[in-house]
Amino acid sequence: MPSLVKYENGIRVIDTERKTSLIADPTTIATAKKNTAAIITHAHTDHAIAFPNEGIKVYATKIASELFSTLTGKKSKNTFFMEYNKEIKIKEMNIEALPAGHLLGAAQILFKTEKKNILYTGDISFGKMKTVKEAKEPEEKIDILITEATYGKPDLYFEPREKVKMKIFNWIVEKIKENNLAVINVGNMGPAQEIIAYLNEMLEINIYCNKKTSRINEVYKKNGVKLKYKKIEEIEEKIDPKNSLILLSRGEKKIPEKIIKEKIKVKRAIVTGQAARFNYTSFEKAFPFSMHANAKEIEEYAKKIKPNKIYTLYGFESELAAYLRKKINVDARPLKIANEKIHIEEFF
Numbered sequence: 001m002p003s004l005v006k007y008e009n010g011i012r013v014i015d016t017e018r019k020t021s022l023i024a025d026p027t028t029i030a031t032a033k034k035n036t037a038a039i040i041t042h043a044h045t046d047h048a049i050a051f052p053n054e055g056i057k058v059y060a061t062k063i064a065s066e067l068f069s070t071l072t073g074k075k076s077k078n079t080f081f082m083e084y085n086k087e088i089k090i091k092e093m094n095i096e097a098l099p100a101g102h103l104l105g106a107a108q109i110l111f112k113t114e115k116k117n118i119l120y121t122g123d124i125s126f127g128k129m130k131t132v133k134e135a136k137e138p139e140e141k142i143d144i145l146i147t148e149a150t151y152g153k154p155d156l157y158f159e160p161r162e163k164v165k166m167k168i169f170n171w172i173v174e175k176i177k178e179n180n181l182a183v184i185n186v187g188n189m190g191p192a193q194e195i196i197a198y199l200n201e202m203l204e205i206n207i208y209c210n211k212k213t214s215r216i217n218e219v220y221k222k223n224g225v226k227l228k229y230k231k232i233e234e235i236e237e238k239i240d241p242k243n244s245l246i247l248l249s250r251g252e253k254k255i256p257e258k259i260i261k262e263k264i265k266v267k268r269a270i271v272t273g274q275a276a277r278f279n280y281t282s283f284e285k286a287f288p289f290s291m292h293a294n295a296k297e298i299e300e301y302a303k304k305i306k307p308n309k310i311y312t313l314y315g316f317e318s319e320l321a322a323y324l325r326k327k328i329n330v331d332a333r334p335l336k337i338a339n340e341k342i343h344i345e346e347f348f
């Protein structure tokens with residue numbers, strides 16, 4: 001039994017003989033510290049808490065580290081950078097980061113243990129996007145696939161991303177024609193930049209961003225992503241609804257003072273994958289745009305990779321496991337449940 005994968009406040013891959021263990025995306029510092037090193041797939045804070053902790057050796061892409069520091073104001077410590085498609089050795093274990101789409105600098109992690117190749121997707125999205133590299137499938141035979149399941153419920157319906165982007169564009173044009181100021185709430189790290197880059201190609205308007213989004217935009221620009229935007233602070237005396245769009249963070253309710261005092265008619269929309277699940281009645285429109293893979297996309301990916309075993313994690317893990325068992329006849333189950341059963345070891 002040379003190696004083992006289990007969920008313990010993060011995805012642990014353990015080489016029991018060589019006493020090396022790695023943990024991907026730990027959610028507690030205490031568990032992270034039990035391991036040789038931690039690997040962080042991307043900068044979203046639910047994956048990235050280990051960055052600022054001196055006591056943990058962290059491996060991540062340079063961009064993930066930059067985005068995390070920019071978002072949280074906390075500096076990464078004891079962090080070693082990984083590059084896409086370059087194998088590195090951590091003690092006795094080889095790992096490789098592969099592009100994951102999703103967010104700039106996001107990586108899937110391929111663990112090459114002595115007997116098994118284990119691929120952990122982190123958060124992943126598929127298809128061509130303007131701001132991120134397309135997710136890449138590994139060249140190696142994969143024995144175990146650990147996949148995210150954020151939107152892994154098969155009855156959640158998502159239109160193709162290009163179509164949703166077009167609908168967002170059409171809505172903005174409609175607001176311009178009505179002489180209403182369009183305000184869109186959107187996740188400020190990932191989706192906001194993708195929407196800005198798309199709209200830059202489609203429209204000659206001023207896209208005004210709040211401070212947080214602006215700071216993240218700058219990291220994207222520094223890393224070669226073209227984005228044209230302005231800061232809300234830059235709004236001069238009068239904002240022209242015919243030439244302007246305001247982007248707010250996803251949960252930001254209040255319209256900035258500068259805009260309210262001008263008594264312009266505002267129309268609001270929200271861009272979030274959650275719009276596939278919930279009604280957003282306080283918005284004129286809710287666009288289900290997500291930079292997470294849906295069940296169908298994960299099914300397609302699993303078909304290409306042909307793993308012997310799939311573990312699901314985050315969100316709709318039971319639903320996705322059941323769907324994959326039925327659709328592609330593969331042994332699939334939620335990682336957290338599998339973890340409680342001792343016979344997980346039979347796979348090694």
Ligand SMILES: [Zn+2]
Nearest residue numbers: 042044103123
């Ligand atoms: Zn994420």
